[in-house]
Amino acid sequence: MTVLTNTPWDELQIGMEAEVRRVCRADDFYVFANITGNMNPKHFPRFKDLDGAALQEPVAPAMWVSTLISSALGNKLPGPGTLYKSQCLEFFERAFAGDELIIRVRVTEKLPDRVARFACRVDTTDGKKLAEGTADVHVPTVRIDYRVDDIPGLIVQRHIHFDALLSEAEPLPPIMTAVVAPETEDSLLGPLLGYDHTLIHPILIGSAARIRDAAGKIGRDISGFDIIDEPDHARAAALGVRMVNDGLAAALMKGNLHTDLLLGEVVKRDGGLRTGRRLSHVFVMDVPGLTHLLLISDGAINIAPDLETKVDITQNAIDLAHTLGIAEPKVGVLSAVETLNPKIQSTLDAAALSKMAERGQIKGALVDGPLALDNAVNIQAARTKGIRSLVAGQADILIAPTLESANMLAKELTFIAHAEAGGIVMGAKCPVILTSRADDDQARLVSCAVAALYAHRKPLT
Template sequence: MSDPSLSTLRNRTFDELAVGDHARIERTLGIRDIQLFAAVSGDVNPQHLDPDYAAHTPFHGIIAHGMWGASLISAVLGTQLPGPGTIYLSQSLNFRAPVRVGDRVTVEVRVTDLEKAQQRVRLACICTLPDGTVAIEGEALVQAPEEPVERIRTTLPDIHIREPAENGLRTLLAHVRTLDAIRVAVVHPCDEISLKAALDAHHEGLIEPVLVAPRARLEQAAQSLGATLDGLDIRDVPHSHAAADQAVALVRAGEVEALMKGSLHTDELMAAVVRRDGLRTKRRVSHCYLMQTPQYPRPFIITDAAINIAPTLDQKADIIRNAIDLAHAIGVSDPRVAILAAVETVSAAMPATLDAAALCKMADRGQISGGRLDGPLAFDNAISQAAARIKGIHSDVAGQADILVAPDLESGNMLAKQLMYLGDAASAGLVLGARVPIVLTSRADTYESRIASCALALLLAHHYRSAPP
């Protein structure tokens, strides 16, 4: 049988109250709580909403509005003690510590004095963090209800604040708007989806496409789209395998600065890229997703979710180096790299934890540079400062990772897809470690994802002009 107290609000009249009576609620702060509070209050202080600004404040990150915690005190007074019918008269507040995204706040009120003549009640109010730190404390003075009230709890609407994918895309496009378009070999774009992706990126001023494919099939796809190929550079080849070979040759000849996958299979393109006379560098080729989700205050990279199935320690080192290069290209000068595992402790029974520890030591010895590494870290400790504090993890990386390094392709791919389909994450994807960036488009990609991937390739190609891989 369900607990009726969960669906019913009951108050306590003045005569039912005694000194020492108390009530409390718990609430975990999410980024959407901050956004909703800002939307309702109009308080758009960047300390609460702008990760870049907040990172350089004394709090070193986004924190909740102080009055968000105070509003929880009001919620306890109005729904539990004394409850419905309570009239707020005054409230004092002292803000002792910030509340951060992921913190679970306990809010408690306790009766300290009863003024019978006017049926007024004084209550001590306190908001505490999981480690016992007091975030807010103060005192409330209320007038208690005279009559008992019992009401069905109002069902609130399910409110979602979703950062439209095009907003993140606009930010990225604005960032690259001053850069010249790059010539990109689009490899075998012989279906409507892949051809449209190339034409859209061309329309946005990101790429000058060189279409490498059988001309007849290109024209058929263009006709189906109702598009024209007039004025575009087309390299006629007999089939997809030849298209991959020709695209690689164009890179080696210096005619293009990036590749973009069309309707051929990824393995077919990558085989041409990684062969000895292809586009190999001293690095292992790997894939990076650049992602942004409403629940995390900054864009972040997931790697490797598409190329390396079960990478070795040396291959993981290259995967991290590639991701750090991408972070530098997008303006993150000292990225925080979280090496993921199922746990945050090193165990001989879990090879991923051993690799993580070794990678961190390699960074200590200067074998991996350009970022700060920590691991092994479980996913919650990598992205939640509250979870890290509860586990006693003290780290520059934990809770604020810029790069998430998966132990293998399966876990990385599942993590990325879960964030896309269940976490409203916007994404862009690139292959790194070759002589040029490679855009791997998918039939399931959105318009925003395809354009963002091309914008990312544009950034990286310009970065490679001064710092080639």
């Protein structure tokens, strides 16, 4: 619990000073835009100038910077009970998301009617002068102690990144998708949702009787769909793989069968969908409060990957990020700590992956590790630990040490932090859509959208 204490008029002396510090976050700029109605795109992430050059980070609105002065006046000096009379500022430089700002105020005059004049200044911690000026405020006359114990927080954005993916994928031609054993209501619903949104054109492989029965239970007429009657799941999976190899399908989708059975056909040396790279699953997540998509790997296939496997896991995630519009993804390789520890193998693997990216053995991304989760996704946590890199606090991709850790992280975000999750298997000749009975409609739909975008945009080999 935070207690704020003021300095009343009679105790206020010329020369008294106070300061506060604040890390700029892109979320702050979204909140400011919603409060003020200022939708200047220069203040939003991923904005491109007219010349097409991408800004590294969004620019902090100057008036947002000016409001930080009120935090020093209202919280520190004079403190609670202070009210503005006027403020005059001149701006010199710009702040960007990720900058840490120092806001300083100093009493310069005590004017009539209990008005105090303050000299105000805002700088970055690396010495850049942002703004300077004065503020006149009405100073309280009595002591006030205020407990700040129940100020509600804000969650910025709600799955707008998935909305953007769907808007990009829906105009594209639907991809032919071999759906293996969609013989229950939930396993049939996913491909039908993808079809309704023009993302995929499903070819239904399995027991025709069970597929039609499932369609009846959800009230759908599937008489116009291609249905291949193959009740044996192993043979149905093999048939789906063969359709991809024959060019009749551009994606594979799991229905109501064991994942191992489907992927076993995918990885067969003779007639499978191998590419020379290991398979790995990538969760694609829209997390409220994050200004970008978050990719997490590998939470479904490789149980305890060694370094060689992690190279493929990392490259697969990078390749998917490219097709989702992230030109140079920032990859945070996770461990429990952010320093090398010979007793923790994941820290050694993370350091090796980072160096391999520097040497071009992993391509198309900025890779850094080891990073603990907090300093991989939170700039302030990274700054507190003294970590300065282009990835720390801003990771687009998280590479987890093990299957358990990746799976738990993705599900914690989904069921506790209200994130939405889709995802596909990478490393095969085509995207493989794995759906779960616990997935909601949005998760199924986005998994289809991700597969469609990848199928259309993947580089030709």
